[in-house]
Amino acid sequence: MLLDIAVFLAVLNVKKELNCSGAFKAVTALGNIAVGLASLLLMIRAVAINASKKKYMIPLAVVLGANWGTLLHAVSVADAVWDPQSSSCSPVGTSRFKPNVLTSFAADCVFMGVSFVSLLRKEGLSRLWRMLYREGLICMGVATVAYLVPSVFLLLNLNDIMNYMFQPFASIVMVTCSTRMYRELSEFLSPQVLPNPAISTLSTLEFYKPSSRVLRPGMDKSMAVRVQMETTTATESTFGTTDYTQSGDDSSSLHFARP
Incomplete structure (x- = not known):
């Protein structure tokens, strides 16, 4: 995602005509790869909470495959042209991103919903359970808000710029949310050792x-x-x-x- 943002800013600041179609495809590919890997993290969490049972793993894998399919489709249809008036690349045909955004929205909601419901069925009082519950609740709210805005604009289909304007925002939010959940769980399972800890043993x-x-x-x-x-x-x-x-x-x- 960081590489995608860097390429996106570089393309925006170019003042000379370039291959806008190829540049826009590169930006879309990098962003969609990041979103797909973020969805993979969410799916792994849902499968792990349910002890890798096949009745959860197989349907979630199918949902992930459908999500990755629409992400690849978005890369193939991404296109942009050089605008002499603004001296920049202008995306065209962004309404074709509708299957990509809506499927990613649905897939991530399914992954987080399965994790959340599974945690409710295994309600406990441990610190790990409370952390997973809090993370799932926050991430579900954040993902809903992040994906809802670009989905609404795509359904309205006002113009190419409005259709695409909020999609990078949704991608950044989802990648940040999923990786933060992974890092917090990793830090919980592997706590940092204090510089000079007191060493004590049981009698x-x-x-x-x-x-x-x-x-x-x-x-x-x-x-x-x-x-x-x-x-x-x-x-x-x-x-x-x-x-x-x-x-x-x-x-x-x-x-x-x-x-």
Whole structure:
């Protein structure tokens, strides 16, 4: 998407006549590849939430294939001509982008809708569930607003410029939304390690049951319990002060008299 924006701005700032049709096809191809990959991320999330079940995977894959088909069709029909008055490229026939925009809108809504409904059916209180629920709710609202505007203008079909004007905006919003969801989930599953973390371990208890064999007279009829202390270490803090360090391995035996 960044490459698409760079090429788009370069084409807009060219003051000499160039092959506008080829340039516009390149801009459309880069943008549609980014949108298609964003839809792929949304589909993977929907499949993963449903544990990769085939009854979800196959229909969602079909929807993704239809979306990619319309994206490729948009590249083939993209066209622009040189406008001497404005000294810039002017897109033509943008009403032919209608299947592309409407199908992408429907596909992304299907992916996010499946994820959202699946989360509601598996309602929980974990931090991961809350994060996925919040991300899904926000992304559904953002995608609806982003795609609704260009869809309305395409259906109205006022002119070529108005038909195309909001499509780059919708593409940027969807790519940003889907990649932000992926990055937030990645950061949640792989949290950053603090520069000087305190290292602590859990203590363990080991219980020794008395032997079942017959004891000779004078032997201690008790049960030994060993308590083992693990090491806890705190390193220098980020504020320049040094915390105390305490470590050790202590083993002791507690004897409980048998009744």
